[in-house]
Amino acid sequence: MGRFRPVQAVFIQNANIRFFNIYWKKLYRRFCLFSVPLPNKIVESFICDYNMVMTKIKTIGVLTSGGDAPGMNAAIRAVTRSAIYAGLRVFGIYRGFNGLINGDVKEFTTESVSGIIFAGGTILLSARSKEFLTPEGRAKAYKTIKSNGIDALIVIGGNGSLSGAQALSAEYDIPVIGLPCTIDNDLYGTDNTIGFDTALNTIVECVDKIHDTANSHNRIFFVEVMGRDAGFLAMNSAIAAGAEAAIIPESSTNIDQLAAYIDRGIRKSKRSSIVLVSEKDGGAMHYAERMYKEYPEFDVRVSILGYLQRGGRPSAMDRILASRMGVAAIEALKEGQRNIMIGVVNDQMVNVPIARAVKKDKPINEELINVLSVLSI
Numbered sequence: 001m002g003r004f005r006p007v008q009a010v011f012i013q014n015a016n017i018r019f020f021n022i023y024w025k026k027l028y029r030r031f032c033l034f035s036v037p038l039p040n041k042i043v044e045s046f047i048c049d050y051n052m053v054m055t056k057i058k059t060i061g062v063l064t065s066g067g068d069a070p071g072m073n074a075a076i077r078a079v080t081r082s083a084i085y086a087g088l089r090v091f092g093i094y095r096g097f098n099g100l101i102n103g104d105v106k107e108f109t110t111e112s113v114s115g116i117i118f119a120g121g122t123i124l125l126s127a128r129s130k131e132f133l134t135p136e137g138r139a140k141a142y143k144t145i146k147s148n149g150i151d152a153l154i155v156i157g158g159n160g161s162l163s164g165a166q167a168l169s170a171e172y173d174i175p176v177i178g179l180p181c182t183i184d185n186d187l188y189g190t191d192n193t194i195g196f197d198t199a200l201n202t203i204v205e206c207v208d209k210i211h212d213t214a215n216s217h218n219r220i221f222f223v224e225v226m227g228r229d230a231g232f233l234a235m236n237s238a239i240a241a242g243a244e245a246a247i248i249p250e251s252s253t254n255i256d257q258l259a260a261y262i263d264r265g266i267r268k269s270k271r272s273s274i275v276l277v278s279e280k281d282g283g284a285m286h287y288a289e290r291m292y293k294e295y296p297e298f299d300v301r302v303s304i305l306g307y308l309q310r311g312g313r314p315s316a317m318d319r320i321l322a323s324r325m326g327v328a329a330i331e332a333l334k335e336g337q338r339n340i341m342i343g344v345v346n347d348q349m350v351n352v353p354i355a356r357a358v359k360k361d362k363p364i365n366e367e368l369i370n371v372l373s374v375l376s377i
Contacts (some may be wrong), residue, residue, distance in 0.1 A: 003179075003281075005096070010210050011193075012053075013043070015376070017327070019302065023333075025288055029368070030118060034176070039204060054133050055177065056151060057088065057148050057151040057152050057273035057333055058088060058089065058149075058151055059089040059090070059091065059148070059150050059151050059152075060079075060083055060088055060089070060090055060091070060150065060151065060152045060153065060154055060330075060333070061090075061091055061092075061093050061100075061105070061148070061150040061152075061153050061154070062076060062079045062080065062091070062093065062099065062108075062124070062153075062154040062155075062156070063092075063093035063094075063096055063097070063099065063124060063153070063154075063156065064076065064088060064096060064124045064125070064126045064156045064157060064181070065096035065124040065126055065128075065155060065156070065160075065161035065164065066096070066099055066126060066128060066157040066158050066159075066160050066161045066182070067123035067126070067156075067157075067158060067183075067310065068121050068126050069182055069183065069193075069194060069196075069198075069199070069310060070120050070183075070194075070195045070199065070214065070310070070311070070313065070314035071181060071195050071198065071314040071319060071321065072121065072122040072124075072126075072156055072194070072195070072197035072310055072317065072322075073113075073116040073117065073119045073120075073121070073122055073123055073314075073320035074116075074194075074314060074319045074323055074326075075118045075156050075179050075181060075194055075322040075323075075325060075326050076113055076116070076122065076123060076124060076156065076326075077113040077177075077322040077323075077326070078112045078118050078322060078324075078325070078326020078327055079154050079156075079176065079329055079330065080092075080108050080112065080326045081110055081113065081232045081331040082329075082331075083330050084325055085330075086330055086334060088330070089107065089149075090107065090108040090172045091105050091107050091108065092105070092106050092107075092112065092123075092124050092152055092233075092316040093105050093124065093125045094106070094124050094125050094130060095124075095125045095126065096124075096125070096127045096128070096134070096161070097125050097126075097127070097129040097132035097137075097141060097161075097164055098129040098131070098145050099125075099126045099127075099143050100132075100140075100145070101129065101132060101137055101140045101144065102140075102144075103144045103234055104164045105144060105148055107180075108299040117319055117323075118313050118314070118319070119312070119313065120311055120312050120313050120314065121321070122156075124218055125171045125338065126157075126234055129164075129322065130161070132230055132303065133164075134208055134223070134335075135171070137166065138168050138171055138172075139181060141168060142168065142172045142174070142204040145172075145174060150173075150174075150372070151175070152174065152175040152176070152177070152333055152338075153165060153168070153169075153174060153175070153176045153177070154177050154178075154179065154329050155177070155178050155179070156178075156179045156181045156189075156194075156273065157178075157179075157181055157182070158180070158181065158182030158186070158187065158193070158313050159182070159186065159187060159358050161178070162180075162187070162341060162354050162358050163354075163358045164176040164356060165178055165332050165354065166339060166354045166355060166358070167203060167320070169338070169339050170201040170311050174335065175337075175338035176233070176338060176339055177329045177333060177337070177338070177341075177342065177352055178341040178357070179194065179322075179325050179326065179329060179338070179341070180193040180194060180323070180325075180341055180342070180343060180357070181193060181195055181214075181317070182194075182195060182196075183195045183196055183198070183199035183226060183227075183233065183263040183309060183310060184196075184226065184227050184228050184230050184233065185230065185309070185356050185362075186227070186228060186229065186230035186232065186362055187224055187233040187341065187351070187358070187362060188356060188357050188358075188359075188360040188361065188362045189341065189343045189362075190341070190342075190343030190344050190345065190346055190352065190357075191343075191344050191346075191349070192317075192321060192344060192349075194318055194319060194321055194322045194325065195310075195314070196231060196232065196233070196317045196318075197315045197317040197321075198312060198313075198314045198317075199226070199309045199310065200233060200236055200237055201238070201315055202305075202308065202311075202312055203225050203233060203237040203241075203292050203307055203309060204237050204240045204241050205225075206223075206303075206308070207223055207237060207241035207274060207276070208241060208245070209348040210223060210303055211241070211242075211250055211272065211274065214248045214271075214272030214273070214274065214301075214303025215271045216297060217272075217299065218271050218272060219272055219299045219300070219301050220272065220273045220274075220275070220291070220298050220299065220300050220301070221272070221273070221274050221275050221300075221301050221302070221303055222242075222276070222284035222285075222287055222288040222291075222300065222302050222303070223274060223275065223277065223284065223300070223302075223303045223304075223305065224273050224277045224278075224279055224283045224285075224302070224304040224307055225234075225237060225250075225276060225277070225278065225279065226279055226310075227249075227278045227279060227280070228250065228279070228280070228310050229249055229280055230246020230248075230250070230252070230278070230361045230364070231245030231246065231247075231249055231250050231278045231364055232364060233278070233309075234246045234247065234248050234276040234277060234278045235248055235276075235364060235369065236273075236368065237276055238274075238276040238372055239368060239371055239372050239375070240376075241274065241276070242274070242377070243273075243274040243276050243372070244274060244275055244376045245258055245274045245275045245276070245277060245372070245376060246275070246276040246277075246278075246289060246364075246372060247275065247278060248364065249278055249280050249281070249366045250363070250364045251364075251369055252315070254289060255287070255290050255294055258287070258291065258296075259291070259294070259295050260369055263337055274355060275287070278365055281308060283304070284302045284304060285302055285304075288301070289300045310323065312375050321344065324344070325342045325344070325349070325350060326356060328342045328349040329342050332351055337351055339353065339354050339355075340352060340353055341353075341354050341357040342359070345360065352374065
């Protein structure tokens with residue numbers, strides 16, 4: 001319990017009271033006339049409601065864009081239900097920014113997102129829109145926003161999706177909140193992105209099976225995983241699967257080093273070797289061909305895991321992360337935040353400017369590189 005501070009009193013006195021219901025009017029009179037102490041939570045709730053009214057956000061739109069990732073549906077569910085809980089209308093926008101351009105929009109209720117938290121993919125569908133990259137395309141998108149009375153956008157996706165949202169906001173002054181949803185885990189300002197944990201578990205399950213056949217034939221397998229320009233999937237799955245090495249964009253590994261790692265394992269009577277490779281710069285085929293050419297004594301094979309990394313039911317970790325981020329996105333709007341991405345750092349929700357999240361390179365943990373090197377002997 002505690003009294004309002006002077007700044008809170010000014011805050012309330014400046015509010016347009018006619019926007020609030022009888023309950024808030026009574027609280028206002030109770031404080032102003034009698035200086036009765038009020039709980040801090042009531043103060044915070046009043047301020048949140050005040051911000052929502054003053055920023056005139058009554059309706060939001062939510063879309064998924066770019067490559068799909070496990071946990072997108074959990075994020076859609078969390079955004080929809082927490083927005084409705086806060087008294088907002090919600091419009092689902094189908095097929096990403098293409099749907100925004102073409103008016104593929106439908107109002108959502110709590111029932112619209114029932115039974116989807118465990119489903120992979122995205123019920124809103126996704127797409128990459130070349131038209132949205134043009135000013136004309138964004139003008140069409142804004143027309144859809146205005147015609148449906150949408151006051152703010154929640155964009156669920158990766159680097160390209162958040163960059164597109166930022167461009168739209170800059171041109172038309174619409175509040176945008178981004179949720180980092182990509183298996184690549186390459187967005188700056190968040191420890192994990194939605195979908196990363198599920199993809200990591202999928203990769204490890206596959207590599208465990210590759211180990212079985214590799215052991216049966218004394219083979220070396222180069223296993224290519226996704227990640228775009230980042231090596232988070234390759235490095236983490238290499239450690240989890242007990243691989244000999246990981247070839248990632250953030251760290252240079254030449255063929256001679258690889259051969260030394262593998263030869264060391266063979267001398268220790270290992271029956272097989274696994275090398276995880278990020279998809280960049282030729283991927284697994286490039287390194288396998290070089291290994292075969294320079295060290296023909298090794299029996300080399302390649303496995304490219306491909307799109308199965310994006311599929312499947314999201315892990316419990318991704319469902320929880322998506323749910324937390326969805327609720328945090330609506331809380332950020334209530335606080336008057338805009339043009340930010342919701343992140344998680346040390347298990348705490350944080351607000352990261354979208355410009356920083358998409359422009360800064362996320363560094364890989366050097367400790368992981370050392371751990372893999374030490375444990376591959």
